[in-house]
Amino acid sequence: MGSGMHSHPDGSWHRHDTSTGRPGCSSPDPAAELPARPLRVGIAGPIGSGKTTLMIELVRVLGAEGIRCGVVTNDVYTTVDADIVTRSGVLPQELIVGVATGGCPHAAIRDDVSVNDAAVTGLVDRRPGLDVVFLESGGDNLTATFSRELVHRWICVIDVGAGDKISSKGGPGITDSDLVVVNKSDIAEQVGASVAVFERDLAAARGADPFVVASNRDPDSIKGVAGLVASWMPAP
Ligand SMILES: Nc1nc2c(ncn2[C@@H]2O[C@H](COP(=O)(O)OP(=O)(O)OP(=O)(O)O)[C@@H](O)[C@H]2O)c(=O)[nH]1
Ligand SMILES: [Mg+2]
Numbered sequence: 001m002g003s004g005m006h007s008h009p010d011g012s013w014h015r016h017d018t019s020t021g022r023p024g025c026s027s028p029d030p031a032a033e034l035p036a037r038p039l040r041v042g043i044a045g046p047i048g049s050g051k052t053t054l055m056i057e058l059v060r061v062l063g064a065e066g067i068r069c070g071v072v073t074n075d076v077y078t079t080v081d082a083d084i085v086t087r088s089g090v091l092p093q094e095l096i097v098g099v100a101t102g103g104c105p106h107a108a109i110r111d112d113v114s115v116n117d118a119a120v121t122g123l124v125d126r127r128p129g130l131d132v133v134f135l136e137s138g139g140d141n142l143t144a145t146f147s148r149e150l151v152h153r154w155i156c157v158i159d160v161g162a163g164d165k166i167s168s169k170g171g172p173g174i175t176d177s178d179l180v181v182v183n184k185s186d187i188a189e190q191v192g193a194s195v196a197v198f199e200r201d202l203a204a205a206r207g208a209d210p211f212v213v214a215s216n217r218d219p220d221s222i223k224g225v226a227g228l229v230a231s232w233m234p235a236p
Helices: 051-064 080-088 105-110 114-126 195-206 219-232
Strands: 005-007 013-015 039-044 069-075 096-100 132-136 153-159 179-183 211-213
Touching: 039 051, 039 219, 051 069, 051 080, 051 132, 051 153, 051 219, 069 080, 069 105, 069 114, 080 096, 096 114, 105 114, 114 132, 153 219, 179 195, 179 219, 195 211, 211 219
Parallel strands: 039 132, 039 153, 069 096, 069 132, 153 179, 179 211
Antiparallel strands: 005 013
């Protein structure tokens, strides 16, 4: 699962560069600089695919298991998504940070991640025992990618409403994320999308890396994704 990333006994994380064929742990990676705790999970994907809803439901399910979560949202001009998380009631206000990126949403999660990094640091300062922080990117397109200097793992959320050709279009979300969620499976029939086409194209694009067909309206879907996120947490 994932893409060669793992934790080491010293608590650091890093990703093996399998593309160059270099064996072992000889090549330091920026992700090794990330503290092992809290686990940072990025959530990217096109506008309206269901990122915020998924994040809220994950926080609800993980929270019920005693896993302490925080949330950072990114919007270009507003903090609308942070306000949605607040209204959901899954977390107190002090565990929700809304970043207004003011420019291309890619930049704040890929190029200069300092504002998002500071948001996570602020959360940890307020609640040192946090286990997981979710960082939602601004609604975007298939070129979005999270820097491994900001997150340990990232999820790409696409949805059946965009049409069943979307996973054949590729891009880092489809190929490089640690998990692809094909969301809104509950409306596949209404929009004339074939789940089998998503499954075929994602299997071809991702090899052994995981994807799930899911619906934020289906509790079992959420539990499945939450289980994967929990499996990414470093050992206590
Ligand atoms: N039918 C259905 N609707 C969903 C599902 N998930 C989310 N939605 C709806 O889709 C719309 C967009 O959901 P959001 O969670 O705001 O999507 P988002 O990706 O965070 O949107 P942006 O942050 O604006 O890019 C809302 O009206 C949700 O209620 C789902 O699984 N099924
Ligand atoms: Mg959102």
